[in-house]
Amino acid sequence: QVQLVESGGGLVQAGGSLRLSCAASGLTFGTYTMGWFRQNPGNEREFVTAISWKSGLTYSGDAVKGRFTISRDNAKNTVYLQMNSLKPEDTAVYYCAASSYWYSVYDREYNYWGQGTQVTVSS
Secondary structure (H helix, E strand, O other): OOEEEEEOOEEEEOOOOEEEEEEEEOOOHHHOEEEEEEEOOOOOOEEEEEEOOOOOOEEEOOOOOOOEEEEEEOOOOEEEEEEOOOOHHHOEEEEEEEEOOOOOOOHHHOOEEOOOEEEEEEO
């Protein structure tokens, strides 16, 4: 059974930083692209960033470029999201996901999802 478990969310002031973690089990971690998405109630899920299993290529949405960094530790089956210079508009539930595609920004192409972790940025 595949499990993705996010941690590290919380409340932070604007301009601050948070680091999210996602621990994976039940899958061959090194063969999956790992991504982060976020969602607010009433809104569609938004692609944040991802790191490919193939060569470690990373790519991010325009809203977070230059502020958020994704990384992975295949030995620990864990993916991280370092979020700097946080803004109130970054407030959302953040989801970790795994995709068998080597490159994808579409949530429909992700096979497995975590339960989400809340990030709240106060102004």
